[in-house]
Amino acid sequence: MSRENNSASAQSNLPETSSPVERQIRIGSGITKNNKKPYTKSFWKRASKQKALLLMSIPFVIWLLVFKYIPIAGWVMAFQDYKPQFGFFEQEWVGWKHFKDLFNEPMFYTALENTLGMGILGLVFGTVSAIVFALLLNELRFLTLKKWTQTISYLPHFVSWVIVANIVITMLSQEGIFNNILVGLGIIDQPINYMAKPEMFWGIVTLSDVWKETGWNAIIYLAAMAGVDPQLYEAAKVDGASRIRQMWHITLPSIRAVIIVLLILNIGNLINIGFEKQMLLGNNIVMEKALVIDLYALDYGIGMFRYSFGTAIGIFKSVISVILILICNSVAKRIGEGRVF
Amino acid sequence: MKRKLSNWALFLIFLLGFFVLAACSDSETGQGDDQSDKKEEPSAEDPITLSFFSADGTEKEFNDPVAQKITEETGIKLELDYPVGGNDEAIPLMIASGDYPDLIFAKGDIGKLIEAGGVIKLDDLIEEKGENLKAMYGDQINRLRNSIEDPSIYTVGTYGVENAYWETSGTFQIQLDVLRELGYPEIKTLEDFEAALTEYYEKYPEIDGQKTIPLSLLGSDWRWLITVGDPAGFAAGLAGDGQWAVDDETGEATYKFLLPELKEYFKWLNGLNAKGLLDPESFTQTYDTYISKLSSGRVLSVADQNWDFADADKALVADGKEWRTYAPLPVTLGEGYKSQSLKNYGFSGGWGIAISSTSEYQEEAFEFLDWMASEEAQILVNWGIEGENYDIVDGKRVMQEDDRERMNNDKDYSKETGVGYYIYPFPQWGNGAVDSTGQPITPNSEEQIIENFNTAEKEVLEEYEMENWIDCFPSTEELGISKHGQAFNYTIPAGSDLQIIQQKADDLTEQRITQAILGDPADFDKAWDDMIAELEAMNISKANEEMTKMVQDTMELWGTNE
Numbered sequence: 088m089s090r091e092n093n094s095a096s097a098q099s100n101l102p103e104t105s106s107p108v109e110r111q112i113r114i115g116s117g118i119t120k121n122n123k124k125p126y127t128k129s130f131w132k133r134a135s136k137q138k139a140l141l142l143m144s145i146p147f148v149i150w151l152l153v154f155k156y157i158p159i160a161g162w163v164m165a166f167q168d169y170k171p172q173f174g175f176f177e178q179e180w181v182g183w184k185h186f187k188d189l190f191n192e193p194m195f196y197t198a199l200e201n202t203l204g205m206g207i208l209g210l211v212f213g214t215v216s217a218i219v220f221a222l223l224l225n226e227l228r229f230l231t232l233k234k235w236t237q238t239i240s241y242l243p244h245f246v247s248w249v250i251v252a253n254i255v256i257t258m259l260s261q262e263g264i265f266n267n268i269l270v271g272l273g274i275i276d277q278p279i280n281y282m283a284k285p286e287m288f289w290g291i292v293t294l295s296d297v298w299k300e301t302g303w304n305a306i307i308y309l310a311a312m313a314g315v316d317p318q319l320y321e322a323a324k325v326d327g328a329s330r331i332r333q334m335w336h337i338t339l340p341s342i343r344a345v346i347i348v349l350l351i352l353n354i355g356n357l358i359n360i361g362f363e364k365q366m367l368l369g370n371n372i373v374m375e376k377a378l379v380i381d382l383y384a385l386d387y388g389i390g391m392f393r394y395s396f397g398t399a400i401g402i403f404k405s406v407i408s409v410i411l412i413l414i415c416n417s418v419a420k421r422i423g424e425g426r427v428f
Numbered sequence: 429m430k431r432k433l434s435n436w437a438l439f440l441i442f443l444l445g446f447f448v449l450a451a452c453s454d455s456e457t458g459q460g461d462d463q464s465d466k467k468e469e470p471s472a473e474d475p476i477t478l479s480f481f482s483a484d485g486t487e488k489e490f491n492d493p494v495a496q497k498i499t500e501e502t503g504i505k506l507e508l509d510y511p512v513g514g515n516d517e518a519i520p521l522m523i524a525s526g527d528y529p530d531l532i533f534a535k536g537d538i539g540k541l542i543e544a545g546g547v548i549k550l551d552d553l554i555e556e557k558g559e560n561l562k563a564m565y566g567d568q569i570n571r572l573r574n575s576i577e578d579p580s581i582y583t584v585g586t587y588g589v590e591n592a593y594w595e596t597s598g599t600f601q602i603q604l605d606v607l608r609e610l611g612y613p614e615i616k617t618l619e620d621f622e623a624a625l626t627e628y629y630e631k632y633p634e635i636d637g638q639k640t641i642p643l644s645l646l647g648s649d650w651r652w653l654i655t656v657g658d659p660a661g662f663a664a665g666l667a668g669d670g671q672w673a674v675d676d677e678t679g680e681a682t683y684k685f686l687l688p689e690l691k692e693y694f695k696w697l698n699g700l701n702a703k704g705l706l707d708p709e710s711f712t713q714t715y716d717t718y719i720s721k722l723s724s725g726r727v728l729s730v731a732d733q734n735w736d737f738a739d740a741d742k743a744l745v746a747d748g749k750e751w752r753t754y755a756p757l758p759v760t761l762g763e764g765y766k767s768q769s770l771k772n773y774g775f776s777g778g779w780g781i782a783i784s785s786t787s788e789y790q791e792e793a794f795e796f797l798d799w800m801a802s803e804e805a806q807i808l809v810n811w812g813i814e815g816e817n818y819d820i821v822d823g824k825r826v827m828q829e830d831d832r833e834r835m836n837n838d839k840d841y842s843k844e845t846g847v848g849y850y851i852y853p854f855p856q857w858g859n860g861a862v863d864s865t866g867q868p869i870t871p872n873s874e875e876q877i878i879e880n881f882n883t884a885e886k887e888v889l890e891e892y893e894m895e896n897w898i899d900c901f902p903s904t905e906e907l908g909i910s911k912h913g914q915a916f917n918y919t920i921p922a923g924s925d926l927q928i929i930q931q932k933a934d935d936l937t938e939q940r941i942t943q944a945i946l947g948d949p950a951d952f953d954k955a956w957d958d959m960i961a962e963l964e965a966m967n968i969s970k971a972n973e974e975m976t977k978m979v980q981d982t983m984e985l986w987g988t989n990e
Contacts, residue, residue, distance in 0.1 A: 256713075262709075372939070389524070
């Protein structure tokens with residue numbers, strides 16, 4: 088990363104950004120105010136200049152179309168009573184029936200609550216733990232130790248949830264290590280059956296998620312921190328700032344844009360938290376806290392041959408995601424921070 | 429800042445591109461392999477490979493000695509496919525993609541395949557060239573039919589025809605050592621059962637240095653139905669109809685958790701839990717933990733089916749802990765109830781193997797299934813290969829000593845040798861059937877079963893002055909033959925009210941009953957009443973009606989309703 092970039096990033100932390108680099112980008116992409124009438128000639132000229140870039144992007148545009156846009160056509164299924172043995176035009180059209188069924192189903196609201204609950208907890212704790220961990224690693228001056236710690240900490244990311252769930256269940260079982268330690272230290276009298284406490288389920292999911300993903304999530308923040316201009320730290324040191332002060336006033340503000348962009352992206356995915364964790368860690372006792380939308384869609388949609396119902400759930404999820412992203416993005420825009428679009 | 433982000437974006441795009449390319453190249457090589465495979469298939473001397481999806485399958489290659497013999501005889505090789513981790517979505521996904529294996533054993537999902545047109549009717553094929561199948565099913569062939577509206581045959585197989593009842597499938601079982609220690613008491617009711625557990629537990633709070641567990645269940649996954657739901661029905665003297673209580677005369681079906689008898693059973697479990705007799709991990713442990721607990725010999729009793737913990741049983745025998753294996757008991761709620769363990773359900777039909785509509789080899793697949801029903805094939809899959817697994821002594825088949833030993837103690841025996849592996853879910857003769865020379869067609873004749881008991885079992889039986897465990901159960905003759913088969917075997921129409929309500933009710937009861945069992949006994953009645961109210965709110969009576977209609981239709985279809 089060049090020095091110019093570094094200083095630009097430092098400057099852009101001020102609320103009103105107008106760094107030279109940024110202005111250059113705006114001019115380059117033709118969205119500056121004095122370039123309002125786009126005419127074809129310059130468009131083609133620019134295109135031919137960038138043809139290598141355009142060619143390189145073609146496979147990905149095709150990929151996006153094939154895997155992300157064409158499947159949207161399948162959404163019509165939600166308004167039919169889809170039966171796979173019939174062709175498209177032979178399907179029975181039922182309008183909003185599946186959506187009505189969905190919104191009249193108490194189980195769906197349980198699932199929604201659990202999904203958002205665990206999603207928000209995961210987002211908050213996941214982000215905070217990753218940033219704190221990255222900050223601590225960043226302060227380590229002993230390089231070998233830093234590298235080792237980083238490698239070890241992101242290894243759990245590559246372990247499948249099936250295995251992690253088994254480890255968690257074993258550790259938290261009545262005769263597991265967790266209870267042994269707590270009872271041994273005299274903190275509790277009787278071993279607690281953690282997996283049988285519905286009120287603890289969200290916490291267990293969040294904690295195991297944090298354990299598994301903190302190291303991995305910290306990588307991106309660490310990389311952003313590596314790009315902070317050392318001069319800033321030197322200047323702060325001269326001014327007598329302690330290491331904690333430096334973290335607070337230099338490191339964190341420098342990576343603010345990265346944090347916000349990642350937050351926006353993650354909030355959009357709040358409702359797409361998957362179901363592996365809940366399915367693998369859950370059991371009959373905690374089901375009312377473990378049922379998430381994807382699990383519901385699986386059991387009551389595809390699992391019961393109700394493709395249309397499953398599709399309706401999918402559409403609902405997409406709509407929520409888009410709304411969440413739009414809200415976050417406009418908030419970020421308003422406070423003048425890095426944004427997705 | 430913008431610039432830095434775009435660097436990140438570039439990096440991500442690069443990464444993504446890398447993965448996409450990697451994925452593409454993978455699938456290309458995959459396709460290449462497929463094509464070369466296909467080219468080889470049609471040639472005459474090479475066997476045809478049929479893909480076979482079994483909902484109860486496990487990972488296995490079709491290459492053991494018995495499989496090789498099957499290929500030799502029929503020119504068919506099977507490619508075994510199975511659902512990963514017991515997932516329910518395998519069949520719906522198959523239908524959604526339209527990509528069917530040649531042979532499908534879909535269990536209860538067969539209705540979806542029929543509706544989707546994924547499987548073919550077998551009536552004509554059976555008529556034309558199903559000699560072996562016709563001989564096997566005889567007048568029971570009506571029980572293979574699909575429904576009143578569509579009385580065609582889509583599947584063959586799964587359950588034995590002409591079963592005799594020489595062993596129970598399980599349910600309440602207690603360790604032999606408990607019986608010995610307490611001087612061989614008579615245990616017929618839950619009360620006796622609990623008393624025996626309490627007494628032994630007080631005497632031996634530890635077994636081999638580990639804490640004794642009086643009763644352990646496995647209620648954390650689908651096996652909840654096997655170790656919690658089913659035993660409740662059996663204790664109340666209900667036959668094995670899954671979640672339903674069916675009146676065999678009128679065909680009246682009730683969702684069984686609505687019955688007061690069932691409440692009584694769960695109240696008993698609730699009491700056990702409060703007294704510390706129920707394994708507190710019963711509803712959270714994984715299957716592996718459960719089996720390893722049982723294998724350690726410190727679990728005094730189970731409420732489980734033999735097939736579900738067969739591995740633990742074999743491990744106990746292999747470790748020389750015969751006294752830690754289990755004896756089946758005809759336990760019920762009280763004197764007025766009869767254990768239905770030896771009930772004869774007749775040939776249940778319903779589930780079976782179907783041939784897909786997209787298969788290139790429908791005729792061959794049918795011929796293969798028909799061959800599997802032949803006497804020759806049945807002897808092969810049941811006994812193995814002559815001279816290797818069994819010998820003929822004085823004109824009779826006798827299992828070789830080491831094979832018999834391994835069959836009882838080694839859980840990998842049938843997987844390795846193939847002996848016994850290809851019986852279920854293919855068309856099969858029951859253990860009561862005899863071949864053309866009058867010998868039993870399966871090795872599980874009553875003498876064999878008795879001979880196969882381990883030393884501890886034999887000693888206990890002697891003390892009770894019985895030959896076989898079934899002697900203390902109400903006999904098959906006494907219980908009569910079921911006119912409607914077993915309700916859990918029925919194929920429930922996809923998307924019907926019955927299907928949706930039952931799924932919701934099952935989810936609810938599994939959760940609420942578990943909570944009630946683990947709760948304070950003072951709260952049990954309220955918890956139960958709340959659950960019943962919730963069940964009624966989801967219109968369970970409608971499901972009862974639809975199920976009743978299904979039972980009655982089945983009885984009409986089978987001609988057992990007069």
